[in-house]
Amino acid sequence: MLNYTHDIPTKVYFGKGSITHLEEALRQFGTNVLxxxxxxxxKKIGLYNEIMKILNDGGFRVTELSGIEPNxxxxxxxxxxxxxxxNKIDVVLAVGGGSTIDCCKAICSGYYYEGDDLxxxxxxxxxxxxxxxxxxxxxxxxxGSDFDGGGVITNLETNEKLGASFTYxxxxxxxxxxxxxxxxxxxxxxxxxxxxxxxxxxxSRTEDSELAxxxxxxxxxxxxxxxxxxxxxxxxxxxxxxLMHCESVACSGIPEYGKQxxxxxxxxxxxxxxxxxxxxxxxxxxxxxxxxxxxxxxxDPSCEWRFVRFAKNVWGLEGNDEHELALSGIAILExxxxxxxxxxxxxxLNIDETHFRAMADHACEGGRLANAFVPLESDDVMEIYKxxx
Amino acid sequence: MLNYTHDIPTKVYFGKGSITHLEEALRQFGTNVLxxxxxxxxKKIGLYNEIMKILNDGGFRVTELSGIEPNxxxxxxxxxxxxxxxNKIDVVLAVGGGSTIDCCKAICSGYYYEGDDLxxxxxxxxxxxxxxxxxxxxxxxxxGSDFDGGGVITNLETNEKLGASFTYxxxxxxxxxxxxxxxxxxxxxxxxxxxxxxxxxxxSRTEDSELAxxxxxxxxxxxxxxxxxxxxxxxxxxxxxxLMHCESVACSGIPEYGKQxxxxxxxxxxxxxxxxxxxxxxxxxxxxxxxxxxxxxxxDPSCEWRFVRFAKNVWGLEGNDEHELALSGIAILExxxxxxxxxxxxxxLNIDETHFRAMADHACEGGRLANAFVPLESDDVMEIYKxxx
Numbered sequence: 001m002l003n004y005t006h007d008i009p010t011k012v013y014f015g016k017g018s019i020t021h022l023e024e025a026l027r028q029f030g031t032n033v034l035x036x037x038x039x040x041x042x043k044k045i046g047l048y049n050e051i052m053k054i055l056n057d058g059g060f061r062v063t064e065l066s067g068i069e070p071n072x073x074x075x076x077x078x079x080x081x082x083x084x085x086x087n088k089i090d091v092v093l094a095v096g097g098g099s100t101i102d103c104c105k106a107i108c109s110g111y112y113y114e115g116d117d118l119x120x121x122x123x124x125x126x127x128x129x130x131x132x133x134x135x136x137x138x139x140x141x142x143x144g145s146d147f148d149g150g151g152v153i154t155n156l157e158t159n160e161k162l163g164a165s166f167t168y169x170x171x172x173x174x175x176x177x178x179x180x181x182x183x184x185x186x187x188x189x190x191x192x193x194x195x196x197x198x199x200x201x202x203x204s205r206t207e208d209s210e211l212a213x214x215x216x217x218x219x220x221x222x223x224x225x226x227x228x229x230x231x232x233x234x235x236x237x238x239x240x241x242x243l244m245h246c247e248s249v250a251c252s253g254i255p256e257y258g259k260q261x262x263x264x265x266x267x268x269x270x271x272x273x274x275x276x277x278x279x280x281x282x283x284x285x286x287x288x289x290x291x292x293x294x295x296x297x298x299x300d301p302s303c304e305w306r307f308v309r310f311a312k313n314v315w316g317l318e319g320n321d322e323h324e325l326a327l328s329g330i331a332i333l334e335x336x337x338x339x340x341x342x343x344x345x346x347x348x349l350n351i352d353e354t355h356f357r358a359m360a361d362h363a364c365e366g367g368r369l370a371n372a373f374v375p376l377e378s379d380d381v382m383e384i385y386k387x388x389x
Numbered sequence: 390m391l392n393y394t395h396d397i398p399t400k401v402y403f404g405k406g407s408i409t410h411l412e413e414a415l416r417q418f419g420t421n422v423l424x425x426x427x428x429x430x431x432k433k434i435g436l437y438n439e440i441m442k443i444l445n446d447g448g449f450r451v452t453e454l455s456g457i458e459p460n461x462x463x464x465x466x467x468x469x470x471x472x473x474x475x476n477k478i479d480v481v482l483a484v485g486g487g488s489t490i491d492c493c494k495a496i497c498s499g500y501y502y503e504g505d506d507l508x509x510x511x512x513x514x515x516x517x518x519x520x521x522x523x524x525x526x527x528x529x530x531x532x533g534s535d536f537d538g539g540g541v542i543t544n545l546e547t548n549e550k551l552g553a554s555f556t557y558x559x560x561x562x563x564x565x566x567x568x569x570x571x572x573x574x575x576x577x578x579x580x581x582x583x584x585x586x587x588x589x590x591x592x593s594r595t596e597d598s599e600l601a602x603x604x605x606x607x608x609x610x611x612x613x614x615x616x617x618x619x620x621x622x623x624x625x626x627x628x629x630x631x632l633m634h635c636e637s638v639a640c641s642g643i644p645e646y647g648k649q650x651x652x653x654x655x656x657x658x659x660x661x662x663x664x665x666x667x668x669x670x671x672x673x674x675x676x677x678x679x680x681x682x683x684x685x686x687x688x689d690p691s692c693e694w695r696f697v698r699f700a701k702n703v704w705g706l707e708g709n710d711e712h713e714l715a716l717s718g719i720a721i722l723e724x725x726x727x728x729x730x731x732x733x734x735x736x737x738l739n740i741d742e743t744h745f746r747a748m749a750d751h752a753c754e755g756g757r758l759a760n761a762f763v764p765l766e767s768d769d770v771m772e773i774y775k776x777x778x
Contacts, residue, residue: 001404001626001627001630001631001634002404003402003403003404003405003406003407004401004403004404005400005401005402005403006399006400006401006403007400007401008397009398010395011394011395011396012393012394012395012396013392013394014392014393014394014395014646014647015390015391015392015393015647016392017392018392208627208630208631209631209634210607210610210611210614210615210631210634211604211607211608211611211631211634211635211638212634214603214604214606214607214608214610214611215600215603215604215607217603217607218599218600218603218604218606218607219600219603221599221603222599222600222603225599226599237390238390238597241390241597241647242390242597242598242599242600245390245598245599245600245601245646245647246600249600257403257634258403258404258630258634
């Protein structure tokens with residue numbers, strides 16, 4: 001078991017009605033609020049009005065940044081930073097999914113960034129940054145951005161989508177009822193995202209960080225059990241709550257404590273897909289993951305034990321032929337995604353080979369995947385992309 | 390699934406050599422340190438010298454409070470508060486097990502308490518308290534006091550041992566190598582304590598908080614697998630690390646998120662044993678737990694499903710007769726404690742019926758166990774104590 005540092009200062013209010021904590025969460029920082037949100041779904045479900053009533057009744061002064069993109073762009077970050085400076089913002093309130101929260105995190109850090117080029121900050125300035133305080137209200141179970149310090153920002157000019165460390169939310173309000181109206185497609189994609197966050201860390205060489213592996217397996221099993229229920233009964237509170245509880249922990253680092261780092265290969269490969277084609281992140285991950293698994297299992301059979309464990313402990317499969325078991329675990333994962341309505345080929349997303357070489361090169365830039373669970377080079381990634389067609 | 394609030398500000402450095410973070414952990418608060426510790430085991434393992442070298446080299450001014458008791462007494466709290474005031478202490482450094490950390494938490498809160506009577510603060514002042522900052526270095530895997538805000542203080546004059554909310558440590562340093570020298574008896578008792586923290590919350594009426602239950606089951610299985618290894622090979626790093634990782638999370642509240650509160654019946658009953666007889670907390674819990682389980686299963690068979698789940702998911706037992714399965718789960722728990730060297734009767738600790746009535750009355754004072762998983766009154770507790778003889 002390896003060393004780890006736990007340092008998550010975020011306070012979480014989880015459950016129906018948790019919005020009652022919003023006013024106190026903001027007021028500790030001041031009364032000038034930047035409200036960041038996406039395409040307007042928060043208006044459709046009545047959440048926008050609920051928030052504005054609380055803010056108006058509380059005497060807050062609100063500046064709005066709407067239209068934050070599903071793969072949030074550096075231009076939105078720049079616009080948010082400008083609004084914060086112009087309006088002497090005390091605290092940023094992000095309302096939405098991971099994209100909105102990620103964008104607002106970058107805004108909070110960008111506010112104090114002294115350079116001119118915010119993309120330089122995203123790409124090159126490492127580690128957590130001095131930031132404005134951030135409060136968020138989550139509306140989809142997917143990214144875990146409510147309980148981690150990172151964010152992913154896209155630059156369509158350079159075809160880059162990059163993760164960076166910004167700041168932890170001070171307070172996250174997680175009310176599963178806000179996810180009742182999330183479409184079946186986005187619910188399934190969000191669950192694939194949760195599962196990917198776990199699988200990226202689960203497939204590690206470390207064998208003896210038992211609590212971390214157990215938490216990872218529990219999250220996978222909980223999502224596997226609850227996603228089909230949420231799709232069938234979109235307002236099943238228990239199913240939505242379980243998915244939300246899992247998404248929050250899945251990206252926190254906790255399921256990887258004590259384990260050798262793994263490179264998060266599927267995320268590196270998916271960010272290229274999203275950067276070039278602006279697809280839904282969770283869908284890209286679902287398509288890539290089983291192909292990545294088969295590829296690395298073939299490339300380095302010494303990692304088979306981990307696939308056997310995955311098949312047994314996550315899917316409850318049994319059998320004496322370990323190789324067969326490893327493959328069955330991958331097959332059942334692929335079937336699970338498919339059965340829950342996720343398109344499972346790049347062809348279905350109208351993506352062809354055109355940019356595969358550039359994407360593969362960029363995914364492996366600077367030897368980024370050289371220390372992955374199974375190290376990958378550009379040619380490996382090319383093969384995996386092709387398997388996804 | 391019920392609502393929960395997550396609010397744990399503690400930063401944890403886990404693993405061999407984490408003491409390298411001690412200096413920065415203290416310095417953020419100042420240079421006047423109160424060093425609290427117990428009976429001198431930290432001198433035996435060389436940790437005292439290691440700490441003093443770091444503090445002396447760093448120019449810290451150290452005031453010592455040694456001799457903190459295994460069931461820490463209110464007199465030690467009072468002494469610590471006095472030392473903090475006399476020496477203008479900036480930060481308290483607790484080095485030891487849960488008892489030392491609990492005592493230092495009470496000192497940190499007592500420093501700002503305005504009344505004369507610190508026992509009144511422990512017994513009657515609810516909620517977290519304004520406190521001096523606390524840093525701790527853990528030397529035994531047991532109580533989780535390094536990752537929670539509570540503490541348990543004993544008043545031998547009134548025969549009371551009471552839990553209270555004080556403050557979270559700012560930084561906890563968890564190095565498993567410091568537990569290599571912990572005796573077999575204390576290692577086993579500590580593991581029983583970890584398991585009890587889980588079982589107290591696991592036996593709840595809430596059926597659908599799946600991640601919390603999964604984490605609880607993982608912690609129990611991890612302790613069950615690693616305790617015998619740690620007893621056989623006291624310096625097995627992996628086993629000691631797994632026990633320490635579990636102890637930290639077990640008492641954090643995380644394994645109970647979303648679940649109906651349970652009353653922590655065994656802790657209430659055990660605190661009476663420790664208050665009257667000053668026994669090892671984990672041993673008292675190990676003795677009480679299987680008897681409590683059999684008693685409540687008989688009193689309220691509607692809770693049988695939870696025992697069946699415990700038998701299956703924690704112990705891997707199988708069978709069609711659910712009642713038989715429930716009882717087998719309890720029997721194997723009792724056998725596990727016994728096999729690992731824990732005395733499993735009160736008789737072995739020279740405790741007889743003398744104070745049972747007073748203890749039972751006090752454990753149920755103010756209807757404290759009226760809302761437990763299975764509600765208990767004084768007569769119920771009397772029966773459970775008698776079963777332990």
